[in-house]
Amino acid sequence: xxDKIAExxxxxxxxxxxxxxxxxxxxxxQQGIPLIFKAGLGNxxxxxxxPTRGGFGILSMVVGSLMVTIGALAVGIPFGLAGAIFLAxxxxxxxxxxxxxxxxxxxxxxSVVFGFIGIVILVPFIREIFGGxxxxxxxxxxxxxxxxxxxxxxxxxxxxxxxxxxxREGSYALGATKWQTVVMVLLPAARSxxxxxxxxxxxxxxxxxxxxxxxxxxxxxxxxxxxxxxxTLTSTIALELGYxxxxxxxxxxxxxxxxxxxxxxxxxxxxxxxxxx
Amino acid sequence: MIINTANLNLYYHKFQALxxxxxxxxxxxxxxxxGPSGCGKSTLLRIFNRMNDLIEGVRITGSVxxxxxxxxxxxxxxxxxxxxxxxxxxxxxxxxxxxxxxIAYGPRVWSISDKKTLTExxxxxxxxxxxxxxxxxxxxxxxxxxxAEKQQRLCIARLLAVEPEILLMDEPCSALDPIATGKIExxxxxxxKKYTIIIVTHNMQQAAxxxxxxxxxxxxxxxxxxxxxxxxxxxxxxRTFDYISGRFG
Ligand SMILES: Nc1ncnc2c1ncn2[C@@H]1O[C@H](COP(=O)(O)OP(=O)(O)OP(=O)(O)O)[C@@H](O)[C@H]1O
Ligand SMILES: [Mg+2]
Numbered sequence: 001x002x003d004k005i006a007e008x009x010x011x012x013x014x015x016x017x018x019x020x021x022x023x024x025x026x027x028x029x030q031q032g033i034p035l036i037f038k039a040g041l042g043n044x045x046x047x048x049x050x051p052t053r054g055g056f057g058i059l060s061m062v063v064g065s066l067m068v069t070i071g072a073l074a075v076g077i078p079f080g081l082a083g084a085i086f087l088a089x090x091x092x093x094x095x096x097x098x099x100x101x102x103x104x105x106x107x108x109x110x111s112v113v114f115g116f117i118g119i120v121i122l123v124p125f126i127r128e129i130f131g132g133x134x135x136x137x138x139x140x141x142x143x144x145x146x147x148x149x150x151x152x153x154x155x156x157x158x159x160x161x162x163x164x165x166x167x168r169e170g171s172y173a174l175g176a177t178k179w180q181t182v183v184m185v186l187l188p189a190a191r192s193x194x195x196x197x198x199x200x201x202x203x204x205x206x207x208x209x210x211x212x213x214x215x216x217x218x219x220x221x222x223x224x225x226x227x228x229x230x231x232t233l234t235s236t237i238a239l240e241l242g243y244x245x246x247x248x249x250x251x252x253x254x255x256x257x258x259x260x261x262x263x264x265x266x267x268x269x270x271x272x273x274x275x276x277x
Numbered sequence: 278m279i280i281n282t283a284n285l286n287l288y289y290h291k292f293q294a295l296x297x298x299x300x301x302x303x304x305x306x307x308x309x310x311x312g313p314s315g316c317g318k319s320t321l322l323r324i325f326n327r328m329n330d331l332i333e334g335v336r337i338t339g340s341v342x343x344x345x346x347x348x349x350x351x352x353x354x355x356x357x358x359x360x361x362x363x364x365x366x367x368x369x370x371x372x373x374x375x376x377x378x379x380i381a382y383g384p385r386v387w388s389i390s391d392k393k394t395l396t397e398x399x400x401x402x403x404x405x406x407x408x409x410x411x412x413x414x415x416x417x418x419x420x421x422x423x424x425a426e427k428q429q430r431l432c433i434a435r436l437l438a439v440e441p442e443i444l445l446m447d448e449p450c451s452a453l454d455p456i457a458t459g460k461i462e463x464x465x466x467x468x469x470k471k472y473t474i475i476i477v478t479h480n481m482q483q484a485a486x487x488x489x490x491x492x493x494x495x496x497x498x499x500x501x502x503x504x505x506x507x508x509x510x511x512x513x514x515x516r517t518f519d520y521i522s523g524r525f526g
Contacts, residue, residue: 176386
């Protein structure tokens with residue numbers, strides 16, 4: 001009897017969770033998609049963003065989002081992989097047991113803190129060394145790259161540990177060094193897990209808002225160099241939603257829909273790759 | 278003589294897995310190691326390419342000479358040892374790479390990167406294990422798509438590609454059916470012309486079929502070591518007799 005009630009309760013909670021997610025999804029698309037057709041695809045994918053005067057072009061923001069995401073990956077992949085390899089293959093089990101939770105804890109640091117560190121340290125640093133405003137693609141890329149490190153390190157680490165011991169033995173028995181074993185067998189064998197980690201990190205980078213608003217400068221144009229300021233889809237939504245009304249508000253939901261689609265797409269790819277043996 | 282052990286002891290932490298092993302293994306013969314499960318056959322085999330070094334808490338005393346060089350001497354080049362003394366494992370452990378990349382693995386480790394040389398080595402090694410005609414058009418196929426027998430052959434080919442002198446085989450047929458086992462045994466008889474082979478087997482018939490000399494181990498001790506004929510027909514130690522006549526094990 002008690003079991004029955006518990007079961008029903010769990011079922012109810014699970015359904016509520018799924019239901020609320022579906023409702024949110026439905027709401028975003030229902031609010032955003034009609035505007036895309038009302039404005040026309042030509043207008044929507046143009047450079048002119050003047051949502052109070054009929055300009056709904058999101059192109060510079062899409063480019064902005066992609067640029068900081070690619071920049072974040074350029075920072076996050078090499079450091080993340082190096083970290084995972086060091087942890088999985090070159091450190092004692094005591095170090096692994098201490099460092100892994102610490103790295104995973106990094107994922108819990110609020111993004112406003114990262115943004116703050118960016119403003120206080122990174123932005124002035126870039127301004128002094130390279131010139132320009134400092135608030136830039138470069139600053140956003142570095143901070144986002146650091147923010148996605150925990151994801152990349154911990155998923156790649158798990159993937160490396162999951163490689164069967166027999167591969168290692170086979171490689172060592174052929175005279176390979178540890179490093180050769182990592183590069184020639186372990187990385188290829190762990191590839192699908194590593195790629196999944198990278199894609200999840202990418203999803204996190206493209207969806208990040210607060211840190212980016214604080215350090216990217218938010219200028220509405222396609223940046224000419226990585227020292228220029230940039231605005232992303234997420235920044236636009238967060239910056240403008242407070243006062244937007246009518247079509248402007250709908251246009252922000254349209255931005256959200258596009259973001260949503262990009263992230264869903266990345267997640268599907270990640271699941272595909274992880275499930276493939 | 279190619280391998281000599283003297284007063285060899287091995288401990289896993291406190292547990293002594295090899296007890297005072299003295300043996301001499303001769304060049305171009307197949308030496309079979311038999312004995313009940315857990316008696317230390319694999320441990321002994323892993324002595325010869327120092328794979329036990331990878332296990333935490335292993336301590337070794339005594340000496341192991343290959344061609345009169347002490348392979349446990351601090352100056353001895355471990356990596357070079359692994360090239361001279363190759364190992365085939367119980368379960369085929371082909372890497373999740375293409376057939377070509379599997380066999381080219383060893384040579385690449387040894388810094389051969391010239392495409393033509395690699396291709397020659399791959400073809401020669403495949404031919405040596407009788408796989409070349411089967412696979413010559415499929416070298417880009419994933420190695421893991423092959424049958425278990427072919428994967429085990431591939432692992433042997435991968436080993437031959439680094440031109441070892443000694444082949445260590447730890448129950449290489451235990452994952453194979455009888456027909457595949459027969460084929461691998463034929464291959465070993467063929468390989469013995471060029472290589473010195475030490476094979477661990479649970480299967481006394483297999484040892485009788487292919488081994489020239491046989492060692493019988495029990496609880497970490499090398500009880501008897503002699504020609505296969507003597508061990509199987511006229512063993513000196515009562516424990517050997519009991520084992521081969523099926524009293525235990
Ligand atoms: N890594 C290890 N740590 C501790 N003890 C070990 C380890 N590996 C093996 N042993 C012990 O050493 C003894 C010999 O093991 P080994 O694997 O050499 O036996 P074996 O003769 O190869 O057995 P099998 O026929 O089952 O393969 C066994 O009692 C085993 O439990
Ligand atoms: Mg064994």
